[in-house]
Amino acid sequence: MKIKILLFGSVFVGLTSFTAYESEVTYVAIGTTSNIIYQSLDGEKLVAKSDCIGCHKIDKKLIGPSYLDIAKKYPLNDKSVNYLASKIIKGGSGVWGSIPMAAHSTLKKEDAKLMAKYILSVK
Structure with missing residues (x-):
């Protein structure tokens, strides 16, 4: 019995390791009164992985403006x-004060747009 379970487990692991994995973009609908704007969650992941959190917070000013302040100033x-x-x-x-924001020149344009x-x- 143990050999059958071990054999079945080995076959299952082997078969699943050869399947192709494709990254799937997930979208969340953010509703407005006149239309629905689809926002990629990949932007949030990119922000979380970057050095943005060293200067920006969601709801309060740190070194740079909060994301809420930026969202209030610019329409989507x-x-x-x-x-x-x-x-x-x-x-x-100059837009938010005298402290400059560092450049992120290695970032792809599409990733920056998602962010x-x-x-x-x-x-």
Whole structure:
């Protein structure tokens, strides 16, 4: 009996290790009165993995502005997403005070856009 369970377990592990794994993007619907905007949860994961949390918090100012303050200042649209993605990649100063934001030049444009979408959705 133990041999059958061990054999079955080995076959099961072997078969599952050869299956193709594809990353699946998960979306959450954020409703507004006139339309629904789909926001990728990948942006939140990218923000969590980056060094953003050293200067930004969701609901209070640290070194840089909070994500809530950013979301209040900029509407969630393509223009704002592109602007903030550019700021994330290139860095900058003067908009929120004299302390400059570090550039993240190795970040892909699409990843920066996902991060910007996440930040703008925190309302």
